[in-house]
Amino acid sequence: MKQPNLVMLPGWGMEKEAFQPLIKPLSKLVHLSFIDWRDMKALNDFEERVINTIASIDGPVYLLGWSLGSLVSLELSSSFRERIKGFILFGATSRFTTGENYSVGWDPRMVERMKKQLQRNKEKTLTSFYEAMFSDAEKEAGFYHQFTKIIQSEFHGDDVFSLLIGLDYLLQKDARARLDRIEAPFLMLHGREDKICPLEASSFIKEKLGGKAEVRIIEGAGHIPFFTKPEECMEHIKTFIQKEYVHDR
Numbered sequence: 748m749k750q751p752n753l754v755m756l757p758g759w760g761m762e763k764e765a766f767q768p769l770i771k772p773l774s775k776l777v778h779l780s781f782i783d784w785r786d787m788k789a790l791n792d793f794e795e796r797v798i799n800t801i802a803s804i805d806g807p808v809y810l811l812g813w814s815l816g817s818l819v820s821l822e823l824s825s826s827f828r829e830r831i832k833g834f835i836l837f838g839a840t841s842r843f844t845t846g847e848n849y850s851v852g853w854d855p856r857m858v859e860r861m862k863k864q865l866q867r868n869k870e871k872t873l874t875s876f877y878e879a880m881f882s883d884a885e886k887e888a889g890f891y892h893q894f895t896k897i898i899q900s901e902f903h904g905d906d907v908f909s910l911l912i913g914l915d916y917l918l919q920k921d922a923r924a925r926l927d928r929i930e931a932p933f934l935m936l937h938g939r940e941d942k943i944c945p946l947e948a949s950s951f952i953k954e955k956l957g958g959k960a961e962v963r964i965i966e967g968a969g970h971i972p973f974f975t976k977p978e979e980c981m982e983h984i985k986t987f988i989q990k991e992y993v994h995d996r
Contacts, residue, residue, distance in 0.1 A: 751832070751988060752808045753777040754800055756816030757784065758838070758943075758970075759913045760873055764901035765813075765894075768977035769984075776985060780804065782816070785905045787912040790919065793819045801830055809988065813837040814944055814970065815913060821922035821952075824929045833991045834933045835984055838941055838970050840948040841926060841955075843917040851947045858918050862911055869907050880970035882940040890975045926955035933960035934987040936980055938968030961987075 753773065757765055763781040773779060782796050797819060801808055808830050812820035817839040824831065844855045865872045877898070881891045933956055935949040946964065953960045963983045965972035973980045 749806065750776070750778045752780065752804045752806055753835075753988075754780045754782065754797065754804070754808055754810050756782045756797065756810065756812040756819055758814030758816055759784070759917065760876060760905065760910060761813070762902050764897055765971070766973065767897060767901075769973050769981065772977070772981050773984070776988060777809070784815070784913055785903060785909060787909040790912065790916055792912070793916055794823055797823055798826070801827060807832040809833045809835065809991075811835040811837075811984075812839070813973075814840070815843075815917060817944075818843060818917070818920050818922060821925055821929075822920060824922070824931070825925050828930065831931055833931050833987070834929075835987065836933065836935045836949070836952075837973060837980075838937060838944040838948075839935045839952055840944045841922045841952050842920070842948075843944070846921070849923070849951075851945055851951055855918055858914055862914050865907060865910055865914070869910070873910075876943075879942050881975070882938065882967060882969040884940075884967050885969055885975045888975070894971070894974060923951075923955070926952060929956060929959065931959070932987075932991055934983060935960060935962045936965060936972055936983060937962060938965050938970060938972045940968065941970045943970040 755766055762783055780800050782800060809832055810820045817836040820834055820836065821841055840852060842849055842852060844852050844858060861872060878891060935952065937946050937949045939946060949962050953962050965976050965979060968975055
């Protein structure tokens with residue numbers, strides 16, 4: 748049986764290498780494609796990159812979106828109904844900031860403050876963000892230290908302007924209205940102690956999607972559960988893809 752295609756969309760300030768613990772086990776299951784968010788010039792570049800990648804792939808596609816990548820995935824959900832067969836989302840959010848009738852997420856002023864900090868001291872801002880992705884227990888277990896070593900050796904890095912575009916995307920995009928129109932199945936994996944995108948953000952999506960979505964809570968994990976608990980995450984992903992892909996065929 749031909750392998751399904753999985754397109755992986757990272758979070759803000761992240762690159763393909765953040766997915767390192769998943770890449771080898773996933774490649775036995777699916778054909779992988781990776782999106783990167785470097786050198787962004789405008790808000791619509793995020794969706795354009797994914798659209799171009801999907802267009803270059805033959806056959807059905809699954810999207811794996813993490814954090815900002817989950818928001819981009821949801822924004823594209825209505826454009827590719829025929830092609831996107833399922834969504835796997837880590838630290839999912841349909842709107843990153845709080846607003847009218849939505850209390851889940853960051854106060855927009857916090858993101859504006861982060862933009863100012865980024866322009867003053869990019870490295871310090873990124874380091875604070877990376878550290879916030881891990882729960883206290885994960886930091887004690889050495890995962891944050893492992894992650895910083897991967898950043899230093901594997902990440903290409905991005906310029907301040909492009910990172911600011913990413914924060915603007917998080918400030919401005921709101922995919923909540925699209926949720927009612929999505930027909931594809933969802934698997935959402937969320938760290939119980941996620942400080943970047945609270946668990947309630949996935950719960951909100953599930954509420955809107957009803958039976959089409961399942962949420963799997965990763966206990967003790969923060970914003971990057973696939974890095975700290977890859978085996979547990981892979982079990983859920985494997986079950987989801989095998990069930991949906993066989994069912995779809």
